[in-house]
Amino acid sequence: MAKKATEKSASRPLEAGEVVVLRDRRERRYRVKLKPGGEYHTHMGPLSHDDLIGHEEGGFVATTKGNKFLVLRPTLTEAVQELPRHSQVIYSKDLGAILMHGDIFPGARVLEIGLGSGATSSALLRAIGQGGSLVTYEVREEVIEGAKRNIAELVADPSNHTVQLRDAYEEGISEQGLDRIVMDVPEPWRLVERAAGALRPGGILLSYLPTVLQVHQLGMALQEERRFQLPETVELLERPWHVTKQSIRPEHRMIAHTGFITTARRCEPAPAWGKPVVETVAVEAVEAEADPLT
C-alpha cells in the first residue's frame, strides 16, 4: 500500500496511489493521483504517471512535448484546501492557531465536537500522534463516511480516532478526564457546563466561531460556569505578500474573515477572593533595598 504524503519525514520516491501536485512555470497547480500506466493530459501535452512513479519529490518532469512541471507532495495546508467538503472547513491559519492556543500536545486525550469534513480532526490527529486519542461527535450521519475518507487521505494511521454519531446538545459528553475539548458547532454555550464536567483540572476548552454574537454568548456562559478561568478570544488575519525583484507588496486579495478562537482553562470553582492582605512593612523594606537613592 502506498504511504501517504504525511507519513514519513525521510526522503523517498513517489509511489503509485499517492496524490501529487504538479506546478507549471506560472505556478498553476494540477492535482494527480498516481496510477501505474495512467496518463495525465494537460494543455502542454500528456504526462505519463509511470514517469512520476519512482521520481523524487521536488524534481521536474517533462510532458511528451517537452514542457516541464515541478512535482511535489501536497502539504497538509494544501490538502485541507482541496478536501471534498460537506461543510465549511477551518482554514489552515486557524488550524495552526487551534493547535497552539488549544495547546494540543503529543499523547493528549482530545474530544472534538463537530466533525464536518474532517480537516480539524486531521490536524488534531497529527498533533497528538499515535500516543494520543481523539473522539469526535457528529450529529449528521451523512457526513461521517466522507470525512473518514478525507482523514484517511491526510493522516497516516488514524486508528486512534473514534467517530461517534451523537447530538452533543441533547446527549451530552460521556468522556471523562479529557485534556482538551475542541468545538466547532454553532451553539457551544449549550455545552459549557458538560465540558467542565468532562475536562480534567488544567484542561482546555476551545471553541471556533464565525460571529461576535456567538462569541459573546459563549463568553457569558464561561463567566457563569465558575469552573472555567482565563477566557481568551483571538482572531487571526493572514495577509499574503507578493515578492519579486521589482515589486514587494501585499497580494491584492486576502481572506478578510474566517472565525474567532475562544479558549478557557478548567480549574477549581473560583473562590470568593476577599480583600487582598498587604504586608505593608515587608513591601516598604524591599522597595528601600531596591532603590539605591533611599
Ligand SMILES: C[S@@+](CC[C@H](N)C(=O)[O-])C[C@H]1O[C@@H](n2cnc3c(N)ncnc32)[C@H](O)[C@@H]1O
Ligand atoms: C462547521 S462543521 C465542522 C467543520 C470541521 N471543523 C472541519 O474542519 O471540517 C460543524 C459540524 O458540527 C456538526 N454539529 C452541529 N451541531 C452538532 C451537535 N449538537 N453535536 C454534534 N455535531 C454537531 C455539524 O453537523 C457539522 O458537521
